[in-house]
Amino acid sequence: MCTAMETLYSDMDNSSCDYSFTHTDDEDSRSSSHTASPASSCGKPPASPADSLQETTAELQQKKRRRGRARKQGTVHVVKKTRRLKANDRERNRMHNLNDALDSLRSVLPAFPDDTKLTKIETLRFAHNYIWALSETIRIADQRQSTKSRDAPLLLPGLSCIGEAPSPRGNSCSWASSASSASSPSYCTSDPDSPAAIDDFGYLQTDVVYRYHNFVPSIF
């Protein structure tokens, strides 16, 4: 596979080789004082073989000088290239770490029945909603405890693990399977600040549950 970068680098490598004889404005400004070619210095082409020979040696010397500088520029180029490669490597590792973090986040979220892997954005939004739902559960539990009224069910019917430590993904959580038998999803919001609501029966209605019912990506 030839990536754009490889192409670029191959180009760069070629260009670095070409530096030796590439005529640049910079070179002009720096060499005009002492490396003007004989032709340009006298304003006319060399007339005799001797002149020609002299020009040849001058050119060779000039090329040598240019080669010397090219080596310098080539070195700089190599340094730049290695620096870029190191930066790419760090960036790759950084993104891998980010993905690892996302994976660990996925692992503590309830598993979907069909074991569909959440996308990155879905994972983040799902986690946001899940945290919100757990917070609401705790808040309602506190309220109930303070009012001493524990008649009505706090959690969604069959929601056995929402108050416990999140089950690892793959370790099938009863919440995931039982949620499908929960009350019908009468609530769905696009407001990211309120991903869940309490329905008329006091049950916690979350977007998460809604998605379990319908697998509607739009709720994310």
Added chain:
DNA sequence: TAGGCCATCTGGTCCT
């Protein structure tokens, strides 16, 4: 085949 998702590269900017 179009569109979504993802990995990677890259250059710019900010921070230490």
Added chain:
DNA sequence: AGGACCAGATGGCCTA
């Protein structure tokens, strides 16, 4: 100066 972070570009893979 060098690393971290970020956003844009690009190309590959997969799915409807």
